[in-house]
Amino acid sequence: xxxxxxxxxxxxxxxxxxxxxxxxxxxxxxxxxxxxxxxxxxxxxxxxxxxxxxxxxxxxxxxxxxxxxxxxxxxxxxxxxxxxxxxxxxxxxxxxxxxxxxxxxxxxxxxxxxxxxxxxxxxxxxxxxxxxxxxxxxxxxxxxxxxxxxxx
Amino acid sequence: xxxxxxxxxxxxxxxxxxxxxxxxxxxxxxxxxxxxxxxxxxxxxxxxxxxxxxxxxxxxxxxxxxxxxxxxxxxxxxxxxxxxxxxxxxxxxxxxxxxxxxxxxxxxxxxxxxxxxxxxxxxxxxxxxxxxxxxxxxxxxxxxxxxxxxxxxxxxxxxxxxxxxxxxxxxxxxxxxxxxxxxxxxxxxxxxxxxxxxxxxxxxxxxxxxxxxxxxxxxxxxxxxxxxxxxxxxxxxxxxxxxxxxxxxxxxxxxxxxxxxxxxxxxxxxxxxxxxxxxxxxxxxxxxxxxxxxxxxxxxxxxxxxxxxxxxxxxxxxxxxxxxxxxxxxxxxxxxxxxxxxxxxxxxxxxxxxxxxxxxxxxxxxxxxxxxxxxxxxxxxxxxxxxxxxxxxxxxxxxxxxxxxxxxxxxxxxxxxxxxxxx
Numbered sequence: 001x002x003x004x005x006x007x008x009x010x011x012x013x014x015x016x017x018x019x020x021x022x023x024x025x026x027x028x029x030x031x032x033x034x035x036x037x038x039x040x041x042x043x044x045x046x047x048x049x050x051x052x053x054x055x056x057x058x059x060x061x062x063x064x065x066x067x068x069x070x071x072x073x074x075x076x077x078x079x080x081x082x083x084x085x086x087x088x089x090x091x092x093x094x095x096x097x098x099x100x101x102x103x104x105x106x107x108x109x110x111x112x113x114x115x116x117x118x119x120x121x122x123x124x125x126x127x128x129x130x131x132x133x134x135x136x137x138x139x140x141x142x143x144x145x146x147x148x149x150x151x152x
Numbered sequence: 153x154x155x156x157x158x159x160x161x162x163x164x165x166x167x168x169x170x171x172x173x174x175x176x177x178x179x180x181x182x183x184x185x186x187x188x189x190x191x192x193x194x195x196x197x198x199x200x201x202x203x204x205x206x207x208x209x210x211x212x213x214x215x216x217x218x219x220x221x222x223x224x225x226x227x228x229x230x231x232x233x234x235x236x237x238x239x240x241x242x243x244x245x246x247x248x249x250x251x252x253x254x255x256x257x258x259x260x261x262x263x264x265x266x267x268x269x270x271x272x273x274x275x276x277x278x279x280x281x282x283x284x285x286x287x288x289x290x291x292x293x294x295x296x297x298x299x300x301x302x303x304x305x306x307x308x309x310x311x312x313x314x315x316x317x318x319x320x321x322x323x324x325x326x327x328x329x330x331x332x333x334x335x336x337x338x339x340x341x342x343x344x345x346x347x348x349x350x351x352x353x354x355x356x357x358x359x360x361x362x363x364x365x366x367x368x369x370x371x372x373x374x375x376x377x378x379x380x381x382x383x384x385x386x387x388x389x390x391x392x393x394x395x396x397x398x399x400x401x402x403x404x405x406x407x408x409x410x411x412x413x414x415x416x417x418x419x420x421x422x423x424x425x426x427x428x429x430x431x432x433x434x435x436x437x438x439x440x441x442x443x444x445x446x447x448x449x450x451x452x453x454x455x456x457x458x459x460x461x462x463x464x465x466x467x468x469x470x471x472x473x474x475x476x477x478x479x480x481x482x483x484x485x486x487x488x489x490x491x492x493x494x495x496x497x498x499x500x501x502x503x504x505x506x507x508x509x510x511x512x513x514x515x516x517x518x519x520x521x522x523x524x525x526x527x528x529x530x531x532x533x534x535x536x537x538x539x540x541x542x543x544x545x546x547x548x549x550x551x552x553x554x555x556x557x558x559x560x561x562x563x564x565x566x567x568x569x570x571x572x573x574x575x
Binding site: 013014015016017018019021022054055058059060061062076077078079081082083114115116117118119120121122123127130131132 | 239240241242243244245248280281282283284318319320321322323324335336337338339340341397398399400401405406407437441471473475476479483484487488490491494495497
């Protein structure tokens with residue numbers, strides 16, 4: 001099982017909790033950690049389940065709810081805001097036919113806000129599946145989203 | 153563009169060498185400083201860095217040499233070295249530039265510092281959002297180990313050091329040094345009480361040298377060229393160069409390396425080309441979300457630790473965010489405080505509750521239902537947060553509000569209608 005392999009690789013000590021959770025979540029198409037997985041990690045690392053859960057809920061890249069294969073994050077901080085990030089959210093909501101925070105019914109995309117992703121000199125910026133895209137506008141967004149759809 | 157404003161010390165290799173090639177870095181003079189340092193004594197290295205007047209570039213501006221001396225003098229082992237690459241302050245992207253373009257310069261700086269303090273184990277904590285930086289640094293570590301600059305018997309000496317990349321997982325608070333340390337230890341990133349400082353009781357409760365990416369990147373130059381060459385750049389109180397991150401409503405945003413002493417106006421107008429379509433500047437935020445907001449009349453202020461401190465301001469980690477006249481001040485403040493509400497770790501009440509209460513008052517100000525009493529309450533909240541928050545996050549969160557209360561006070565009173573004006 002993938003999760004056990006990752007635990008084995010990092011070692012069964014509490015300080016490896018975060019690398020284990022991050023690496024395992026990254027290899028799941030659903031981008032989240034389930035209750036069973038939390039229980040297993042707690043057992044293997046010999047720590048309480050609530051410690052695993054609180055770590056997941058503390059870090060915004062980790063999730064306890066199923067998400068899409070590709071997570072589309074829109075930066076909402078001031079440098080992007082003053083360069084129209086609000087419109088980028090509207091465009092994405094129309095293109096993906098979901099609201100901010102939701103996942104498309106085919107499980108491909110989740111739309112999220114993110115804190116600053118360090119692309120302020122090419123704002124408004126977004127991050128999809130870990131990749132950064134800057135100077136966004138409606139046309140560029142349409143092309144990028146289409147590329148990810150075609151990957152399916 | 154005015155080229156006399158630019159001074160390339162840290163960014164000299166950026167865009168010129170392949171960051172994935174250690175040979176490129178060596179051919180550009182890389183790892184010479186390390187070879188020189190290995191022949192120096194620990195005290196000589198620390199004294200050179202002290203004499204350079206290098207101050208921490210992560211925002212606090214604490215003298216790097218003094219921090220190193222503290223770790224050197226402590227009689228406790230093992231000691232750790234940590235590079236803080238958890239750049240998450242909105243408006244900052246200068247560490248990303250160094251991480252992605254010159255990873256070996258960061259490593260060389262870390263190895264020099266670790267050698268001086270006889271440290272055998274180090275971590276580079278990179279925020280999870282910077283996947284490319286994580287890959288680049290992992291490649292650089294592998295290459296440096298193969299060449300004998302890391303691992304056992306560095307440069308043929310008896311000294312050994314291992315450095316590991318640790319990925320964050322999306323938490324701004326982990327840029328705070330103790331929260332970062334807790335995160336490496338496998339916990340939620342929440343700050344610890346200070347003192348003791350990390351130099352005494354840091355990672356795994358052992359003495360720890362923790363510095364920002366840009367700070368470590370300065371060390372190869374200081375060792376190669378000497379402290380005097382470093383203090384020759386900049387001003388009397390602020391030696392060397394600073395990477396500034398220009399963003400917002402400006403034509404040419406980006407990272408610029410400037411000597412200290414350059415004014416904010418020069419950076420915005422001469423390097424950044426000013427505001428698009430000749431719109432007027434409404435305000436400028438310095439340092440990032442936790443930094444002060446100043447009006448256009450103050451743009452001649454110089455990048456200089458003491459000049460800024462005299463005015464009660466700070467440059468933080470170097471962000472300059474330009475906001476033009478189209479924007480309402482309260483929209484911007486709302487975005488800033490929302491950020492802190494989201495990123496507050498929840499450990500202490502002033503920060504957890506304070507940001508939420510400030511947001512409520514800000515929305516009243518936005519929709520015109522605020523009274524003068526609300527403004528008084530906002531001032532009180534700011535003071536409570538600054539004086540009683542557990543860590544720098546809560547202490548700095550109200551900076552934008554406090555500075556706008558000072559420099560844009562009429563906007564606050566204007567928003568209280570005459571009917572609401574009674575206290």
